[in-house]
Amino acid sequence: MAIRAAGTYVSKSKGAKKGKSRGKENRFNKNKFFNLTSRLFPVTNHGETSHPKMRSRQDLTPLLIGRTFSVNQGDLECADPLQAINSQRNFDFKVNKVRGHDCLSVFNGMEVAREKVAGMIRKWHTLIEADVEIATKDQSTWRFFVNAVTKRGVSKSQKNYAKTSEVKEIRKIIVEIVKEQAEGLEVEKMVKLLSTDAISREIESRCSHIYPITALLRKVKPIKNMQCIVKPKQSSDLGEEESLENEFHESDEE
DSSP: OOOOOTTOOOOGGGTTOOSOOOOOOOGGGGEEEEEEEOSSSSOOEEEEEEEEOSSTTOOOHHHHTTOEEEEEHHHHHOSOTTTOOOOSEEEEEEEEEEETTEEEEEEEEEEEOHHHHHHHOOTTBOEEEEEEEEEOTTSOEEEEEEEEEEOOOSSOOSOBOOOHHHHHHHHHHHHHHHHHHHTTOOHHHHHHHHTSSHHHHHHHHHHTTTOOEEEEEEEEEEEEOGGGOOOOOOOSOHHHHHHHHHHHHHHHHO
16 A cells, blocks of 8 residues: 655545535426416416526516416316317417416417418418407407418319409408407407307308308417506605605705
């Protein structure tokens, strides 16, 4: 065994390190978790979101407000994942308030799965696209996107193209129906309307005399969502502060 002089350096790679090596630390252990909630559907809890603690008493509210997430309609209507029916619609939500460990979210749009939209498009058929802007009761602005595809009529011919004049008439009817059904509604009632096929079925029935079509409301996009606008905090007792400042300046002058 080699004799080592006092004060000499021993490399850690030569067995000088004693004790068990520390395992890899899980970075999520230092995170603070919050529940994602909403009140528009039977299921109100939609999972969790987290943020790392940077200080012991740090307010994480500004860092959580504005986060968005998407949930399938089947999971919104049934809490049991085994019994939930997989729906074609995904609803978007946005966090606008934090209360304790709950992130309260509001409706922020809807979109149909890509497989459903792509499955509508067929060869030798006409695709008709329309978009409409409507305003709800709280002065929010939403843009509705509707797709319509021609289908086989009585003739059962292989090619089912609609004329340009027919396309314009169908698009005009789509705009009228969307405005009739959704203009001026409350957000809660609009969400209930979007969770059904009422608008699509109405478009198909009213356009059948022009050309038989299959309609789909594929997307609802927020242009101005008033529920997500965070109002700046107004300082209380502004009049008292001004009076105190005036008294302070008068005392200096004296």
